[in-house]
Amino acid sequence: MVSCIRLEEIGFVVPTDVQRQALPVLFSGRDCILHAQTGSGKTLAYLLLIYSVINPQRSAVQALIVVPTRELGMQVTKVARMLAPKPMDITVMALLDGGMLRRHKSWLKAEPPTIIVATIASLCQMLEKHIFKLEAMQVLVIDEVDFMFNSSKQVSSLRKLLTIYSSCNNRQTVFASASIPQHRRFLHDCIQQKWTKNDVIHVHVNPIEPMPSRLQHRFLTCSKKQRHQTLLSLLQTDAPKSGIIFVGEQSEKSKKAGNAPPTTLLIDFLKTSYGGCSDILLLEEGMNFNLRAASLTEVKQGGSYILVATDIAARGVDLPETTHIYNFDLPRTAIDYLHRAGRTGRKPFSDEECYVTNIIMPEEHFVLQRYENELMFKCEELIL
Numbered sequence: 022m023v024s025c026i027r028l029e030e031i032g033f034v035v036p037t038d039v040q041r042q043a044l045p046v047l048f049s050g051r052d053c054i055l056h057a058q059t060g061s062g063k064t065l066a067y068l069l070l071i072y073s074v075i076n077p078q079r080s081a082v083q084a085l086i087v088v089p090t091r092e093l094g095m096q097v098t099k100v101a102r103m104l105a106p107k108p109m110d111i112t113v114m115a116l117l118d119g120g121m122l123r124r125h126k127s128w129l130k131a132e133p134p135t136i137i138v139a140t141i142a143s144l145c146q147m148l149e150k151h152i153f154k155l156e157a158m159q160v161l162v163i164d165e166v167d168f169m170f171n172s173s174k175q176v177s178s179l180r181k182l183l184t185i186y187s188s189c190n191n192r193q194t195v196f197a198s199a200s201i202p203q204h205r206r207f208l209h210d211c212i213q214q215k216w217t218k219n220d221v222i223h224v225h226v227n228p229i230e231p232m233p234s235r236l237q238h239r240f241l242t243c244s245k246k247q248r249h250q251t252l253l254s255l256l257q258t259d260a261p262k263s264g265i266i267f268v269g270e271q272s273e274k275s276k277k278a279g280n281a282p283p284t285t286l287l288i289d290f291l292k293t294s295y296g297g298c299s300d301i302l303l304l305e306e307g308m309n310f311n312l313r314a315a316s317l318t319e320v321k322q323g324g325s326y327i328l329v330a331t332d333i334a335a336r337g338v339d340l341p342e343t344t345h346i347y348n349f350d351l352p353r354t355a356i357d358y359l360h361r362a363g364r365t366g367r368k369p370f371s372d373e374e375c376y377v378t379n380i381i382m383p384e385e386h387f388v389l390q391r392y393e394n395e396l397m398f399k400c401e402e403l404i405l
């Protein structure tokens with residue numbers, strides 16, 4: 022058990038609701054499904070569990086955190102390293118897609134880290150080659166669990182990790198997300214499939230309010246042709262210090278036709294027409310990993326930014342200064358709406374107002390209404 026975690030030193034003085042409710046369950050050793058709003062502090066809850074069980078004297082992988090994207094992995098690694106009590110020898114390795122796996126391989130063989138934060142593909146590559154084993158693993162966390170189980174690319178590796186590379190009887194398993202659709206069914210599957218032990222607990226914080234209540238949702242209607250101009254007028258009116266503009270993925274048809282991606286078109290438009298003082302940056306799948314990292318670093322350092330992003334930035338990414346979210350394209354599902362909206366309102370004890378604004382075409386009204394019903398929020402019409 023590691024004592025002297027540097028909580029107060031890094032600004033964590035009062036526990037959030039999810040931390041208050043989950044920590045007694047986690048510390049009792051029970052498997053747990055952590056189900057709480059975006060920005061509610063689930064990361065710290067599972068990291069505190071990890072630091073409470075690992076033995077710094079032991080040289081073995083004792084905790085594994087699996088995340089869906091490199092960006093989320095880098096963020097979790099940073100918080101895990103910040104929490105580590107200084108004189109102790111606790112190492113946290115980030116084993117993420119786009120990383121230097123060859124270097125990690127030598128490191129893993131020479132001196133196994135105490136905690137690994139991994140994306141599933143990179144992790145399985147190492148496990149399949151027997152580079153390291155999970156026999157000393159005490160805690161396994163799957164973050165954004167619903168996303169991982171929904172992704173056809175990740176699900177078979179995830180199942181292997183949960184049942185073949187390790188057994189639920191020899192570890193404490195924690196699943197975390199702000200959205201677990203059909204959670205009763207999921208709980209049943211966890212037990213049936215032996216992803217968790219039978220006495221797994223579902224910690225569901227604030228079930229009647231899936232999104233933070235201080236988010237203000239708004240919409241503007243315009244034709245497809247007017248969308249760039251509408252967004253520009255909106256930005257000029259809001260003058261956000263820090264905001265994220267979500268843009269849909271480019272369709273295969275548009276790619277084949279050789280068109281520029283909608284993100285690029287939008288960035289080019291804003292750079293020439295928007296006079297706000299913020300940096301305008303891009304984050305999307307097509308970029309190489311170094312450029313993606315550079316964008317996020319710039320965003321974090323600058324404090325004043327407009328980030329144009331695809332859904333890659335919608336899950337888990339923590340940019341607490343973000344006060345405005347713009348859905349330039351409506352997300353495909355209500356769950357995607359919840360996670361995009363959740364990139365703002367991420368200061369647990371603040372009552373600063375945060376805005377989620379949807380630019381929709383007349384025929385999309387009913388889609389937005391469906392999201393409103395499903396996620397129980399009210400979207401006000403905005404007239405510029």
Ligand SMILES: Nc1ncnc2c1ncn2[C@@H]1O[C@H](COP(=O)(O)OP(=O)(O)OP(=O)(O)O)[C@@H](O)[C@H]1O
Nearest residue numbers: 033035036037059060061062063064065199337339
């Ligand atoms: N006890 C606390 N006191 C102050 N700030 C906190 C506390 N716990 C967490 N935070 C901060 O709240 C923010 C959101 O936390 P975190 O990233 O863990 O959210 P989350 O619940 O994982 O959200 P998501 O579902 O979107 O991934 C972070 O900036 C984190 O530093």
